[in-house]
Amino acid sequence: MVEAVAPSASLAEKIEWLIHNSWPDDLPDAGTNIEIAKAISNRTGEDMSSTTVWKLRTGRQDNPQFKTLTALATFFDVPIGYFGFAEEATSIDEDLTFKALLRKLHNAEIKPEVLRALIDLSPKTRWLMDELILAAAAADRRAEA
Structure with a gap:
């Protein structure tokens, strides 16, 4: 299940989420920081x-220049x-989660x-499945930490 990053998440967490869930489909998968920087520079x-x-990814820079955020x-x-604008963040996160879900459907990572x-x-059964999926996702996150 693709979970949105919380609106209160750090800039580093938001960037990591984008790299893992919203990387452009027409580019090779994100690799090293060098490859990521090159892809961003080439595209923008x-x-x-x-x-x-x-x-940015490690949180050592949390107040980048506007041009960096724009890129x-x-x-x-x-x-x-x-x-960073909290009033917009929840709606944006919902849209991004939906896009990530569609990408996973398209790539056959989630079966239609x-x-x-x-x-x-x-x-009642859907609620039970929701709880099961959320518990599995939480266990998966704990295992990765």
Whole structure:
């Protein structure tokens, strides 16, 4: 299950989420910070170093220049508000979660027949499945930490 990053998440957490869930489909998968910086620079025309990417991803830089945020927003096709304006963040996160879900469906990481089956369940059973999926996702996150 693709879970949105919380509106209160750090800039580093938001960037990591975008790299893992909203990387442009027409590019090779995100690799090193060097490859990420090059992809962003090539796509946006804004010069970005691998050091900047590293600092942003690790939280060592949490107040980048506006042009850096603009390049990130352009590259990941998100509104600039995603990076910090709380009143916009919840709506943006919901849209991004939906886009990530569609990407996983398109890439056959989530079976469409499973989603169809969930829709057809009774409300009580769907609630039970929701709880099961959320518990599994939480256990998965704990295992990765």
